[in-house]
Amino acid sequence: MDFTGLESLNNGKGGIAADKNYQVAGQPGMFVGGDVVRPHLLTTAIGHGAIAADGIDRHLRSEALDKRPKIDVHSFDLMRKMVEKGLPTAPIQEPTRGTDASIGAVHNYENRSDRYVIPHTELFLGHFPYTPRHQRKVVSLGKEEALNNFEERLLPLLEAQAQAEAKRCMSCGQCFECDNCVVYCPQTAVFKVPKSKSTTGRYVDTDYSKCIGCHICKDVCPTGYIQMGLGE
Numbered sequence: 001m002d003f004t005g006l007e008s009l010n011n012g013k014g015g016i017a018a019d020k021n022y023q024v025a026g027q028p029g030m031f032v033g034g035d036v037v038r039p040h041l042l043t044t045a046i047g048h049g050a051i052a053a054d055g056i057d058r059h060l061r062s063e064a065l066d067k068r069p070k071i072d073v074h075s076f077d078l079m080r081k082m083v084e085k086g087l088p089t090a091p092i093q094e095p096t097r098g099t100d101a102s103i104g105a106v107h108n109y110e111n112r113s114d115r116y117v118i119p120h121t122e123l124f125l126g127h128f129p130y131t132p133r134h135q136r137k138v139v140s141l142g143k144e145e146a147l148n149n150f151e152e153r154l155l156p157l158l159e160a161q162a163q164a165e166a167k168r169c170m171s172c173g174q175c176f177e178c179d180n181c182v183v184y185c186p187q188t189a190v191f192k193v194p195k196s197k198s199t200t201g202r203y204v205d206t207d208y209s210k211c212i213g214c215h216i217c218k219d220v221c222p223t224g225y226i227q228m229g230l231g232e
Contacts, residue, residue: 001014009027118173120172123172131167138153139151141153181204189207189208189212190204191207193205
């Protein structure tokens, strides 16, 4: 990096030290991104820019920079989705018992994505036989070969390999409509919602007058999507 005029920002390793929000250490309001933080992919630099832009906006609004999660996740806005679908909306207030019968709300909906990611221990791994990764090949160069060489060193996967790698996804924490909860419920309490009555995020529903809390639906869920609670 060329630090002419910015010598004070050099962290001694040819880069600039920044926090999780990509704000320069000891320099409030100054944000950086890309290879000056750490050499990586173009998409990584773009991600740095998106995070830094959010930090700049918060700084100009005199708002505190939030602590970022260890894993970046997309936040799902339920109310906005329902408006987009033309579905009725209404605030849900305590007590929440009986809201499972409402077509205007997803029963017990809670956005947990900002707090944690479903670990492999919550998955039903019997559905996922071991499938090896399709790793991209890295071209190793000597110092003579590297000089003035701007060819890609991280080779792309072939189309078939990329598709096979994508199929390894286990949809952690997401419902992919496998019907296990419907098939294995001994009380027939879990049932598929007719498309004409379904709302955003509601593929199956539960008849709580039949549910005995046996947890079988949770145990057979491949992705850890179902979580059990004891209610009030």
